[in-house]
Amino acid sequence: MSTTPRQIRITLLGVGILLVAGIVATAAFFSFSSTTSFCTSCHEMNVHKEELAQSPHAKDYDESAIDCADCHLPRGLGPRYLSVKTYLGVKDVFVHFTESPDSIDRRHSQPVARRFVDDASCQACHDDLYKDAKKEKDISEIGKLAHDNYNGKDGKSYRLCVDCHTNMAHLPSFDRRLDINQEFAAKLVAAEQLVAAEEQGGAQ
Template identity: 50%
Template sequence: MKKTEIAGLFLLAVIGVLAGTYTIHRTSTTEFCLSCHEMEAHGFELKRSAHAVDKDKNPISCVQCHMPPGYGLDYFMVKSYLGVRDAVAHFASDTDNLDRRAMQLVARRFVADANCLACHTDLTRNVKGKPISPEGKKAHDAWLGKDGNARRTCAGCHANMAHLPIFDRRYAVNAGFAAKLPRTAEQ
């Protein structure tokens, strides 16, 4: 190969890396996530949830929960999978009638425990600093491997932390969260 061909390929590679980096960064913003109308309900619920802000009182972004921490291979693989899946849903589905029950089950698989532990460092206390319930302590001890082994993730047990679909508003544990959301004919 000639030097000009090598230089051209190098320049294309640099442009590709820069464009990819910009795209990943831009599509990892909450603003981008909520730019599709089918995500508006999720944003509305997040703003009214206990997880509207992080431990430093900064607004929680979608990627803080739904993407693996860091920008390694895991992040790129999950980002690619979710991006393709969301694009297909957006362009090839009836976005006005998405099955939130099914979406919720899938979304929980993409909430890494490390993301929860970034804010929730003391698993013996609730967010108000009070000791958790005996049932909660037993579950956390099992998750930590102190008293048995738990196979569930944080999101597997703690459902509806930031999003509360209408079908889940009926549970007593969700009553406080549901009170912050508008009533609809579907309830």
């Protein structure tokens, strides 16, 4: 059995069509699977969704909801986005089918999540590092020193935004004791009590 040039041309055309269709399908799937409703359709993401709702990062400056992908995926469609999307996607599917939600250890998932929160994602909103979140007041003296260091003006830090600004949108139970998280922890506890009270009321 041998192939003629005509057969090769037909094969090449088929491969080309398949490739284009594959790229379109992948793009559609990537965009669909990056929505918050898709992320939180799995049971293990419920806790993260509830924490985000009580956090200062629930809504952005224009009062619109902040999505998971806004922080957890790099911006744009470059290699940074594609590699993180692929890696985290495959990892999440693997963990979803091999582990139970109770066995997920958030002390281990914290560093993984932090590794892939791009500084550019933070700075898409917080573009002036010397103003507060509402861009009105100057930040504290300590904050200015730390951001000088981050910018390389005074020493040089290679840490990411999230290496210093921890627990910005999520707060596992073991981080609730930290003094710096007291306000966030109180809100979460209040929300949990509200849910518990409603459940009790419903049961009666």
